[in-house]
Amino acid sequence: xxxxxxxxxxxxxxxxxxxxxxxxxxxxxxxxxxxxxxxxxxxxxxxxxxxxxxxxxxxxxxxxxxxxxxxxxxxxxxxxxxxxxxxxxxxxxxxxxxxxxxxxxxxxxxxxxxxxxxxxxxxxxxxxxxxxxxxxxxxxxxxxxxxx
Amino acid sequence: xxxxxxxxxxxxxxxxxxxxxxxxxxxxxxxxxxxxxxxxxxxxxxxxxxxxxxxxxxxxxxxxxxxxxxxxxxxxxxxxxxxxxxxxxxxxxxxxxxxxxxxxxxxxxxxxxxxxxxxxxxxxxxxxxxxxxxxxxxxxxxxxxxxxxxxxxxxxxxxxxxxxxxxxxxxxxxxxxxxxxxxxxxxxxxxxxxxxxxxxxxxxxxxxxxxxxxxxxxxxxxxxxxxxxxxxxxxxxxxxxxxxxxxxxxxxxxxxxxxxxxxxxxxxxxxxxxxxxxxxxxxxxxxxxxxxxxxxxxxxxxxxxxxxxxxxxxxx
Numbered sequence: 001x002x003x004x005x006x007x008x009x010x011x012x013x014x015x016x017x018x019x020x021x022x023x024x025x026x027x028x029x030x031x032x033x034x035x036x037x038x039x040x041x042x043x044x045x046x047x048x049x050x051x052x053x054x055x056x057x058x059x060x061x062x063x064x065x066x067x068x069x070x071x072x073x074x075x076x077x078x079x080x081x082x083x084x085x086x087x088x089x090x091x092x093x094x095x096x097x098x099x100x101x102x103x104x105x106x107x108x109x110x111x112x113x114x115x116x117x118x119x120x121x122x123x124x125x126x127x128x129x130x131x132x133x134x135x136x137x138x139x140x141x142x143x144x145x146x147x148x
Numbered sequence: 149x150x151x152x153x154x155x156x157x158x159x160x161x162x163x164x165x166x167x168x169x170x171x172x173x174x175x176x177x178x179x180x181x182x183x184x185x186x187x188x189x190x191x192x193x194x195x196x197x198x199x200x201x202x203x204x205x206x207x208x209x210x211x212x213x214x215x216x217x218x219x220x221x222x223x224x225x226x227x228x229x230x231x232x233x234x235x236x237x238x239x240x241x242x243x244x245x246x247x248x249x250x251x252x253x254x255x256x257x258x259x260x261x262x263x264x265x266x267x268x269x270x271x272x273x274x275x276x277x278x279x280x281x282x283x284x285x286x287x288x289x290x291x292x293x294x295x296x297x298x299x300x301x302x303x304x305x306x307x308x309x310x311x312x313x314x315x316x317x318x319x320x321x322x323x324x325x326x327x328x329x330x331x332x333x334x335x336x337x338x339x340x341x342x343x344x345x346x347x348x349x350x351x352x353x354x355x356x357x358x359x360x361x362x363x364x365x366x367x368x369x370x371x372x373x374x375x376x377x378x379x380x381x382x383x384x385x386x387x388x389x390x391x392x393x394x395x396x397x398x399x400x401x402x403x404x405x406x407x408x409x410x411x412x413x414x415x416x417x418x419x420x421x422x423x424x425x426x427x428x429x430x431x432x433x434x435x436x437x438x439x440x441x442x443x444x445x446x447x448x449x450x451x452x453x454x455x456x457x458x459x460x461x462x463x464x
Binding site: 103105108135145147 | 368370
């Protein structure tokens, strides 16, 4: 869940869907406290240059909330980082499935998984159990072979 | 592939207690020797070098900032080989110019200490090819230890490729119960306080079906199958007690920790010849909680082993 950060000069909200309710409570609070904010619903990928300009013209003390599907959140985050935002200047929330990388313990091949508990490695065909053993170096989880 | 040894040289892993739990069971290491050369030296060295050649990514990993620690590890190990096994190894150092002679293997290497261009491999990868131990370097920073380099040929079902770069706690997350009562934090604090000149050691044990030293996670799909092939006829021969002698040395200049792992194996039929071992191991295995047995990979054939041990006990 998002948390409302006090004491920011300006809040920036963006989402990929007008039916996304994750931001409502934050907007409500900003209105109550009379904090300046901007709100954009970005449904098209082509709006990227607009987003880029939007982020670039912000001043110190701006705080960003991103809500949407995983790809959207990743894309907007990247644009924000390029414009000078850091992890401390933003929060994000993913709606829907989160894809993650899974490394096959047998062949080290990378698989993409969402919420499955077992997958077949696309590289070597080994059946893998998805674990929560995570490597930051590889940004991936480990898939184990089980002996039944 | 077989690498089992004489019962007299086997490092029996249990102390007086008949109940086994995860704990910090490290004790001071006296004499302070990081390596041991056993009768299976040549056999294990050949096996190691074959694995390194065939699977370099699986068996060696290093971060660039570990170079100083790697030289320190090489320094410590080559000096100890020459000091404790003078009939097998010679080391001549003349300023920065070193000549290491492995008489046992019939190999000689000269190099300039600290100059990586004078060795055809990284220092840790070089020195690891002259000892039976697996070698891990943990680097200390930001109040934590990180697995930043290692040469690992005989892992007990883990992956150096996957675990490389992880912190101490991240490495150990797959072990059930390891976080309870902050055991992971307490062991980490202990490791970070190890001082140069005062090394520690511990023994870790498991059972395995088969006698491969190379039980990498990468090959688990092959060797793990043997767990299903344990029967009351073959149990004494097929199932082995696997013991890792683990030693911990602080490297004073880089402030890293050198962690050496020497893996020993003994088939149950040899192990149980010594009645006190049979008695104690039988009680420990009987009492062992399921979550530990599962993690150690014993569950599939634990009952068969227990019946075998009980039958043997009746004969005494």
